[in-house]
Ligand code: SF4
């Protein structure tokens with residue numbers, strides 16, 4: 001193996017989109033491969049866990065870990081890569097904030113398993129068979145990773161040096177992060193590697209955003225003919241831009257779709273969902289209780305809307321009572 005800096009990629013509870021985003025570097029990936037040795041990337045290369053275990057501690061320059069942490073195997077791999085790496089980057093919304101998998105923290109593990117293996121409309125499982133952690137037959141033993149009670153963000157499991165936000169991060173952010181690491185000009189540890197401004201600040205529609213919004217109801221994108229030149233919040237669409245970090249290039253806005261918040265909060269916001277919820281509630285047009293309830297009822301899934309990416313890392317973290325890491 002050459003003496004180029006070593007880089008690893010790993011996925012935990014992830015959809016695979018973050019892995020795709022590395023490929024989105026297109027021909028840029030050639031300069032990455034030129035500059036570093038990729039020593040571990042299960043989705044694309046045939047290195048094994050034993051190969052990582054055999055490496056000296058700290059020998060990997062940077063590990064980019066995407067996905068939330070839900071299982072014992074994901075936790076073990078995160079701890080192993082932490083030990084072997086000088087720098088760990090939480091790559092993407094799931095690793096940074098819990099992401100879509102974090103929404104599972106509204107439910108018990110047993111509820112989830114029952115739905116997936118018994119109640120889901122497409123399941124036929126008359127014997128109600130569930131996965132077993134350990135299975136033995138003819139002297140051979142197979143084991144499965146343990147599913148923890150809660151989904152956790154990467155930094156709830158291991159110390160994280162940098163965060164690359166997005167669902168998934170853009171190729172530009174990844175390229176900038178690699179350039180900074182390789183040139184030794186990385187920012188202070190703990191930095192989110194994207195501009196620390198709200199998306200509204202860099203939104204092409206910002207001049208049409210009213211200063212005194214008054215909501216009489218909310219609509220979903222398929223229910224309305226969206227004006228491509230006007231602020232989406234002003235059109236009654238839930239656009240998370242005011243509570244979300246910029247740096248994505250406004251890709252959803254350019255596609256005439258509201259921001260769903262995947263870049264997480266800026267450094268001045270502690271809880272992205274609570275921040276957005278409080279600003280929405282302070283701009284409700286009605287003043288009586290029923291009128292307020294009617295307007296809020298036009299948001300069909302408030303948790304999935306305001307905490308779509310941030311549930312596991314939020315102040316709430318999970319539905320009350322679901323705290324045990326068993
Ligand atoms: S951040 Fe988005 S793209 Fe990346 S693993 Fe999570 S859901 Fe998939």
Ligand code: SF4
Nearest residue numbers: 200203231232239241
């Ligand atoms: S609320 Fe959405 S559409 Fe309006 S300015 Fe902010 S990011 Fe742009």
